[in-house]
Amino acid sequence: MDAANPRADQAARAANSRLVHDFGLLIKAATRLEQRIDTALRQECGIGHTMFEVLIRLCRDTDEQVSQRALADDLTLTSGGVTRLIDRMEEAGLARRVPSRADRRSVLVEPTDQGRAVFLRAVDVHARVVERYFVTPVPHDDYTRLTGSLHEIHRALRDGTD
Numbered sequence: 001m002d003a004a005n006p007r008a009d010q011a012a013r014a015a016n017s018r019l020v021h022d023f024g025l026l027i028k029a030a031t032r033l034e035q036r037i038d039t040a041l042r043q044e045c046g047i048g049h050t051m052f053e054v055l056i057r058l059c060r061d062t063d064e065q066v067s068q069r070a071l072a073d074d075l076t077l078t079s080g081g082v083t084r085l086i087d088r089m090e091e092a093g094l095a096r097r098v099p100s101r102a103d104r105r106s107v108l109v110e111p112t113d114q115g116r117a118v119f120l121r122a123v124d125v126h127a128r129v130v131e132r133y134f135v136t137p138v139p140h141d142d143y144t145r146l147t148g149s150l151h152e153i154h155r156a157l158r159d160g161t162d
Contacts, residue, residue: 037129045122050075051089052126055119058095058111065098065108094118 014020038049047055057066057074072082086109089095094115100106111119138146 033130033133036133037126040125040129041122044125045118047092047094047118047122050085051094052119052122054085054089054109055094055111055115055122058109059116059119065100065110067100067106067108068097069106071109089115 034049037052041047041049041052045052053075054071057071068082068086069079071077071086072079075082077085086095086097090097093112095109095111097107097109100108135143
């Protein structure tokens with residue numbers, strides 16, 4: 001350590017703190033897992049992870065049509081980002097926009113039959129990658145605690161006010 005520069009020493013301690021390190025591990029693991037999922041989905045199904053996330057939301061309830069605004073909120077995308085994404089999904093034949101019967105100003109999105117078929121293939125690919133890199137490396141009891149803790153973190157972030 002540089003005794004002549006106490007701020008450098010303080011910064012080094014902060015950069016090597018347990019909280020910074022542990023959160024970094026979480027982010028790196030999540031990012032690498034998402035990259036593995038995205039690569040497998042692109043190779044085997046022709047869609048990326050974000051399109052898969054849209055299809056999850058569109059296929060979750062057979063009677064529900066989802067607004068682009070709800071998709072943007074669910075995926076933490078801008079309205080322009082979700083518009084471009086749905087444009088690409090329409091071009092690929094995976095989804096279609098339909099007018100809302102309840103509100104003429106709203107446009108809803110629904111999966112096509114092709115979108116449902118691609119989604120069903122993608123679910124298998126996704127499950128295989130998640131099982132290999134998220135479930136298998138963790139002992140069963142630890143996995144249960146991990147997923148319980150992730151639920152609590154999600155709840156705190158969702159319900160918390162800043």
